[in-house]
Amino acid sequence: MFDVVDVVPDSDAWLDERRASVGASEVAAVMGLSPYSTALDIYKSKSGIDREFDPLLSFVGHASEPIIAEWVEKFSGVQVTLEPAFMARSIEYPFLHASFDRLSSDPFTTWQFKTAHFYTGHKWDEGIPTDVRVQVQAEMLVAGTQRAAVVVWIGGREFKLFWEQRDNVFIEDHMIPALTKFWVDLQAGIAPQASTVAEISEAWHDSGDEMEAPEELQQRIEQRAFLLATAKEAEEDAKKIQVELGQFMLDHNVEVFTVGGKKLLTYKRQAGRASFDQKRLREERPDVAAEYTTQGAPFMVMRTIKPKETKK
Structure with a gap:
């Protein structure tokens, strides 16, 4: 069902392996279901262009895993012994891999651990957030399992355990086709379409041309x-x-x-914002104003032009 990828997390070899296929945590972005990343982000990452990475978040994530695992074994009420996990690559779909947080036996089950800030814990009130559900479905596809466990540690004091059942309709009708198309396009150098204003701005090139709007x-x-x-x-x-x-x-x-x-x-009442009188500085000390003035990067503006009323 899968091959074990023997690499040390966050190492260069681990990064190379991640570039060689789509990770379960990236599937939601590929499918347009992530609030944090886009398909174009993942495309760039696989092409060697990564977004800025916060090592502190990675540290917190890894450091919290033993605490969450101990909570599961001591306080969750589930009689289970958790085992160290690993990175696995799907044999049937080699363009997909998953990095499990923990594993358990009888039956073989994958465990995914998450942390959430106190102010974002409400996102778990109705169950597992969509992007995490997609990740776990991808992990079950790689592992060949029918159920997965997700534990979230909220605000450093509250734990929640969820069980996610495998959804074969979603996997076969939506996930696999989306991943297959993404990977085929990636090999052909065909980037996904922009899905944010920022991505449109980055790809924009001025032409000055006009056309009749469809x-x-x-x-x-x-x-x-x-x-x-x-x-x-x-x-x-x-x-x-x-x-x-x-x-x-x-x-x-x-x-x-x-x-x-x-x-x-x-x-x-809040303290008022301090303001700087640029106009006065330019008038009274133009030399200083020029020395300390920097030109900001261009940005895109979309305006709807209202037809002018015809005067009678």
């Missing part, structure tokens, strides 16, 4: 303008509610609303 894009342009206008109206409505809430708090001389003893809303 009818279907005219509808999308109108839809975008409508959404922007709606967002602006919603912001104005939110300000009206803020006035209503603020007046009530002012009348009752309170700064904090609570529910069940927990903070729900605060309204407090």
Whole structure:
């Protein structure tokens, strides 16, 4: 079902192995289901261009694994002995690999450990987040298992254990086709389409050309303008509610609303931002202004041009 890849985590050999196939933790990005990475990010990584890597996050992740494993064995209520895990490459789909956090026997089961900040722990309230579920489904595909365990350590004090059942429909109808296409395109040097504004900006090249907008894009342009206008109206409505809430708090001389003893809303004065009068400096000390002025990088701006009304 899989071959064991004998490499030391975070070593050069480990990095080379990761470049040679898609990792289970990268599958959600390839499928457009990750809030953190895109298919183009993964494409660049496999091509040797990695995003900035935070070694502290890696350290915290690895350092937390023994603590989570001990919680599982002592406090989770599951009678299980966890064993060290490894990197494995699928034999049937050699473009896919997985790095399990722990393993258990009878039956053979993979374990995935996660940590979450106190302020992001709510993402686990309804179960395993989508991107992690996709990762675990990919791990089950590599391991050939029917069930996997996921444990999250939230805010350094709360643990949650989830069991994820294998979803063959998702794997066969969606995951495998997406991964196969991505890998075939990668070998052919065909990059995924941009999926963020930042990626569009990076790929942009100025042409100055014009063309008649296709009818279907005219509808999308109108839809975008409508959404922007709606967002602006919603912001104005939110300000009206803020006035209503603020007046009530002012009348009752309170700064904090609570529910069940927990903070729900605060309204407090903050120190004003310090500002710098660039115009005055340019007028009074143009030499100093020129010396300390740097030109920012160009950025993309999309504007909808409203037709001018014809005067009668």
